[in-house]
Amino acid sequence: MTQQPENLQQTRRRFLRDTAALAGSVALGLSVTPAEATPDTMRAAIKRVVGEGELRQGKVKLDLPPLVENGNVVSLTVSVDSPMTDTDYVKAIHIFNERNPQPNVIGAYLGPRAGRASLSTRIRLADTQNVIAIAELSDGSFWSESVNVIVTLAACVENL
Amino acid sequence: MARALVNVPAKAKRGEIVEIKALIQHDMETGFRVGTSGNIIPRDIITDFVCKYNGQEIFRAELFPAISANPFFAFSTIATESGTLTFEWSGDKGFSATESADITVE
Numbered sequence: 001m002t003q004q005p006e007n008l009q010q011t012r013r014r015f016l017r018d019t020a021a022l023a024g025s026v027a028l029g030l031s032v033t034p035a036e037a038t039p040d041t042m043r044a045a046i047k048r049v050v051g052e053g054e055l056r057q058g059k060v061k062l063d064l065p066p067l068v069e070n071g072n073v074v075s076l077t078v079s080v081d082s083p084m085t086d087t088d089y090v091k092a093i094h095i096f097n098e099r100n101p102q103p104n105v106i107g108a109y110l111g112p113r114a115g116r117a118s119l120s121t122r123i124r125l126a127d128t129q130n131v132i133a134i135a136e137l138s139d140g141s142f143w144s145e146s147v148n149v150i151v152t153l154a155a156c157v158e159n160l
Numbered sequence: 161m162a163r164a165l166v167n168v169p170a171k172a173k174r175g176e177i178v179e180i181k182a183l184i185q186h187d188m189e190t191g192f193r194v195g196t197s198g199n200i201i202p203r204d205i206i207t208d209f210v211c212k213y214n215g216q217e218i219f220r221a222e223l224f225p226a227i228s229a230n231p232f233f234a235f236s237t238i239a240t241e242s243g244t245l246t247f248e249w250s251g252d253k254g255f256s257a258t259e260s261a262d263i264t265v266e
Contacts, residue, residue: 072228072229073228073229074228097226100225100226101190101192101225102224102225102226104224104226105224105226105227106221106222106223106224106226106227107221107222108219108220108221108222108235109219109220109221110218110219110220110235111218113213113216113218113237113238113240114218114219114235114236114237114238115177115236115237115238116177116236118235118236119233119234119235120232120233120234120235121227121228121231121232121233121234122227122228122231122232123226123227123228124190124225124226124227124228125226
């Protein structure tokens with residue numbers, strides 16, 4: 001008879017301790033793996049394009065609305081400061097994001113015949129996040145610009 | 161056959177930079193959405209877009225699910241000679257579409 005209250009007390013103690021430990025690990029992000037592109041996967045995707053080359057800021061202008069109402073259709077324009085001659089031109093423009101399910105958005109390949117290094121398209125954004133544009137020049141250098149976009153209605157969340 | 165719309169100026173001066181726009185009807189199903197039955201709807205997107213000027217490639221793009229439905233591209237080229245611009249889209253489930261536009265260079 002006197003044994004039972006003691007046991008209960010112990011299990012209660014253990015329960016509290018375990019809950020606290022679990023809460024702690026969740027807070028540290030140990031047990032949570034989000035199903036979305038994180039800054040880490042974006043960095044990995046960028047590394048696949050850039051390789052060991054150096055990624056420098058500048059030359060690229062990424063034009064995105066700072067506040068997006070509908071993440072399903074976001075107009076985007078990338079232009080690169082380049083003379084676009086046969087010897088000095090933009091080879092490729094890549095766009096990456098942080099928080100969509102996948103880090104890649106588009107890879108576009110152009111050449112000196114483009115005349116002007118610019119590209120417009122429409123993209124999806126799943127969340128408020130950074131979007132980065134990278135230009136690969138004919139001399140092998142990489143230039144980038146990153147823009148933070150606030151998205152009020154996210155793409156990809158609606159069910160059918 | 162998906163409907164495609166391209167915009168190329170009919171006439172241009174030699175050496176002028178002309179803007180080209182291409183739009184195609186496509187759902188660009190991402191492969192991340194869940195249907196009414198609770199199953200993931202399989203990915204069905206356009207993966208490649210190529211524009212050729214008299215047979216020579218001037219613009220190419222790799223598309224990912226983050227491109228909006230009905231993909232739109234605007235880019236530019238130098239009007240070098242009269243001829244035809246061809247546009248090709250290809251993607252999942254054997255999707256393929258082509259469109260062409262003529263340009264007269266003076």
